[in-house]
Amino acid sequence: MLSGKKVLVIICGGIAAFKVLELIRKLKNLNADVIPVMTPSAKHFITEMSVACLSGSKVYSQLFDLTDETEIGHIKLAQSADIILVAPATADFMAKVAAGICSNLAETVVAAASCKVVMIPAMNVKMWDKKANQRVVSTLKDDGFDFIGPSRGEMACGDFGDGRFEEVEEIQNYVEQFFQPKKLEGKRVLVTSGSTLEIIDPVRFISNRSSGRQGVDIAKALNAYGAEVIFISGPSSVKPPVVSEIINVETADQMYEAVVAQKNIDVVICVAAVGDWQIKDTSNNKLKKEMNKELKLTLIQNRDILKTVANLKNRPSLVIGFAAETQNVIENAKKKRVQKNCDWILANDVSRGNDTMGGTFNKVSLITSAGVENWPKLPKSEVGFRLAQKIAEVI
Numbered sequence: 001m002l003s004g005k006k007v008l009v010i011i012c013g014g015i016a017a018f019k020v021l022e023l024i025r026k027l028k029n030l031n032a033d034v035i036p037v038m039t040p041s042a043k044h045f046i047t048e049m050s051v052a053c054l055s056g057s058k059v060y061s062q063l064f065d066l067t068d069e070t071e072i073g074h075i076k077l078a079q080s081a082d083i084i085l086v087a088p089a090t091a092d093f094m095a096k097v098a099a100g101i102c103s104n105l106a107e108t109v110v111a112a113a114s115c116k117v118v119m120i121p122a123m124n125v126k127m128w129d130k131k132a133n134q135r136v137v138s139t140l141k142d143d144g145f146d147f148i149g150p151s152r153g154e155m156a157c158g159d160f161g162d163g164r165f166e167e168v169e170e171i172q173n174y175v176e177q178f179f180q181p182k183k184l185e186g187k188r189v190l191v192t193s194g195s196t197l198e199i200i201d202p203v204r205f206i207s208n209r210s211s212g213r214q215g216v217d218i219a220k221a222l223n224a225y226g227a228e229v230i231f232i233s234g235p236s237s238v239k240p241p242v243v244s245e246i247i248n249v250e251t252a253d254q255m256y257e258a259v260v261a262q263k264n265i266d267v268v269i270c271v272a273a274v275g276d277w278q279i280k281d282t283s284n285n286k287l288k289k290e291m292n293k294e295l296k297l298t299l300i301q302n303r304d305i306l307k308t309v310a311n312l313k314n315r316p317s318l319v320i321g322f323a324a325e326t327q328n329v330i331e332n333a334k335k336k337r338v339q340k341n342c343d344w345i346l347a348n349d350v351s352r353g354n355d356t357m358g359g360t361f362n363k364v365s366l367i368t369s370a371g372v373e374n375w376p377k378l379p380k381s382e383v384g385f386r387l388a389q390k391i392a393e394v395i
């Protein structure tokens with residue numbers, strides 16, 4: 001139930017605007033206080049009357065409103081919200097927000113907001129895929145906006161692909177989850193993330209394809225659940241999460257030292273794709289091509305972070321590892337869980353072509369002593385929330 005929660009819904013001028021009426025109805029059923037704001041274009045698609053009736057609230061749309069603005073209404077509106085949903089978020093609206101434009105009330109409210117702002121985009125697949133739009137989406141994500149959808153399917157124009165307005169139930173789930181009690185408050189959780197790199201010489205290294213996105217999304221979810229998150233990350237192409245502490249490392253050795261130095265940890269989640277080997281004799285000087293027609297590198301095994309943590313005398317009460325496999329995924333992950341003495345393993349298939357490493361989706365299986373739970377293919381952010389929920393259930 002969302003009693004006392006103020007959900008500000010910004011409705012933009014897209015064909016999916018009619019679906020927002022259903023969203024407002026659902027939010028009202030959960031007892032949320034819904035405050036609607038419409039862009040001028042939105043009024044071409046649905047009426048203010050419908051929005052007012054379903055939300056039970058005045059519909060805000062004028063920036064230069066003499067009554068509201070005697071009290072600087074746009075700032076008050078922005079500050080009164082516990083969460084802002086932009087639904088449907090048009091390509092136009094997102095581009096303006098990304099550029100910091102404040103040319104109408106809705107854009108100005110987003111600029112003045114200090115709560116979470118969630119974009120729920122809907123548009124034609126070609127518009128969604130357009131490089132300019134993808135640049136905008138990426139900027140908004142980096143700036144801390146959350147996204148729900150778009151989903152894949154048939155569009156109003158008959159095209160098929162990404163760009164459909166997400167199912168109202170999914171949006172409702174997100175909002176309910178957002179407001180849920182901080183179930184991991186008081187828990188110290190350590191997350192390792194990203195790749196590691198192993199030094200060959202001052203300019204060269206060996207690394208792997210991990211982007212760090214899954215680790216970032218898990219850390220964000222744990223943070224949303226109220227945990228104190230210590231985030232130890234190797235090189236990563238993803239913006240780090242906002243958490244209690246971030247420790248940046250490069251090599252597997254550095255990550256090992258950073259992890260074992262942590263004290264009083266309740267849960268460890270080893271998401272980082274740690275290199276299994278390092279170069280035995282790294283060179284202090286750049287290796288010269290002319291002097292090494294054939295270059296032989298001897299690799300020696302790195303220390304095993306997951307196994308070390310899982311076998312510590314004062315081991316955290318929950319130790320979770322990831323198993324990135326390309327063959328016999330479940331069987332290998334089951335073996336890994338036992339060999340390393342960890343409690344849970346999240347197994348995923350990282351074969352080339354399935355877009356797990358570097359992509360935004362993941363399909364994982366949770367392996368515990370009780371058995372195997374296969375999760376559907378989910379956005380990595382959703383995997384993070386599911387995992388946080390599972391942890392909250394046992395810790």
Ligand SMILES: Cc1cc2nc3c(=O)[nH]c(=O)nc-3n(C[C@H](O)[C@H](O)[C@H](O)COP(=O)(O)O)c2cc1C
Nearest residue numbers: 012013014015016039041042090091092093122123
């Ligand atoms: C019939 C029609 C349907 C449209 N549907 C969409 C849509 O689904 N998504 C979108 O991003 N833009 C859509 N547009 C374009 C937007 O209405 C247009 O970019 C407008 O400026 C958006 O204004 P706003 O972002 O201030 O609401 C549509 C336009 C028309 C005429």
